[in-house]
Amino acid sequence: MCRLLPLIVFALLAVALLGGPVVAESGIRSVQADFTQEKQMKILSRPLLSRGTLVFQAPQSLRWEYHTPLRSIMLLHNGRMAKMVERNGRFEKESRAGVSSMQIILEEISSWLEGRFTDNPMFVVDTSRERTVLLTPKEPGLQAIISRIELQRGEQDGVIDSVTIFEGADGWTKLTFSNTVLNQVIPATVFQEP
Amino acid sequence: MISRFIFSLVSVLLLSSCASPDRQSMPHLLAMAGKNPRPAECAKIFPTGHWQLSHVITFALAGGSGTVVGVLVLNGEEIRCALVSVEGLTLFAAQATGSSAPEVTRALPPFDKPGFAEGLMRDIRTIFSFPPGNAEYGQLADGAPVCRYSGLTVTDVLPEEGGCWSIATYSGQTRSRLIRARSCRMIGSTAVAEELELVAAQPAGYTLNMQLISAEHLPATKGDLP
Secondary structure, eight states, X not given: OTTHHHHHHHHHHHHHHHHTTOOSOTTOOEEEEEEEEEEEETTOSSOEEEEEEEEEETTTEEEXXXXXXXXXXXXXXXXXXXXXXXXXXXXXXXXXXXXXXXXXXXXXXXXXHTTOGGGOSSEEEEOOSSSEEEEEESSXXXXXXXXXXXXXXXXXXTOEEXXXXXXXXXXXXXXXXXXXEESOOOOGGGGSOO | OHHHHHHHHHHHHHHHHHSOOOOOBXXXXXXXXXXXXXXXXXXXXSOOSEEEEEEEEEEEETXXXXXXXXXEEEETTEEEEEEEOTTSOEEEEEEEETTSOOEEEEEXXXXXXXXXXXXXXXXXXXXXXXXXXXXXXXXXXXXXXXXXXXXSSEEEXXXXXXXXXXXXXXXXXXXXXXXXXXXXXXXXXXXXEXXXXXXXXXXXXXXXXXXXXXXXXXXXXXXXXO
16 A cells, blocks of 8 residues: 555646646647645545646646645656655755656556546546546555546536545545646746756 | 655654653753743643644654645544645544544554554644643743643643743653744734744654644634533
8 A cells, every 4th residue: 555655646646637637638739727726624624725837748748836835846757757845945855756656657647648548557437427537446445545536627628627536435635727728838947856 | 755755754753652752851840939921821822612723744854854734623622633645635634532542534554553643643732732730830940931731741831922932741851842833923812833843852853844824713613612
């Protein structure tokens, strides 16, 4: 299970990314969007809110950045991953993820971006509903942590409005995307460590 | 990455719960004629009623550092807490009432290790719950006013000018924990710290830093104590 945790986190990011503004539409070259993350748990009287931005450049460059409440950046670029957290006004690098986990997720991202939802080794994918894609974990270990993920498609083709990650009866995390911009040129410096 | 971080965090919290990591001895409590701190000055640092607090928790060890979001709901004697990754994954959730054993509702490995929930609750009570035991009031040798609560352990609450405070706990005569509050502000009748730092200096010394994200004094519910 411990080995699974990095995978889960990156899976969530991958799902959010994929599901984020981009869905399984070929021809997507880049994505930029803002997101709001709402975390609700049974114990909470009020949800926890986080805000940030994401930038994706095909084939495999990602900048997933939280602005509040804690500034942190996760970068995937040129096959390497890094995570930085702001402390005392400067970014500090956190421990690196295992290469194998990252490669698996990058494969997931590539697969989904190419529209191959059904090829996903981690999730059973249900696309039978018009505007909702439902992902259910295959592995029991993952099921114990995430019961299901729902992607809500937006009005615009190739765009998803929100991703909700259910942890069971006691909590969920909803990512809502806005200000989505597709296929603009993104400078390579965006994917470099600050 | 996350698993290494979690392992380190668990190590930190377990260390904090099972040893006396600071070698400082408990100072003598001296009489302070006419200027003893009033009990209310010490009591105001402990929230009463129904609260929801969230913090960014950062730890630093010789071997690395990590960050998690801590969520705490206080409702009378009831404590509900959770640790959540920055990305939103619930890593641990538990609740307890009074001094009872915590009921764990979610614990991803290695947060399911024996003793973890108890140690975490003990830390939360130290920071946020009024200490049990007999109260004495006086000053330390340097003149700092202190409220001392003596029970199974000894807790010194040191109110400071400017509205902040420190807490030192002692197991036997040895200091086990030192908590410093910074940038405090009043919310109702409670002094809430924007930053809390827990310092321990055992051989594997560590620092736990808590930056306040939000503190809300919520409306009373049926579960609230009068």
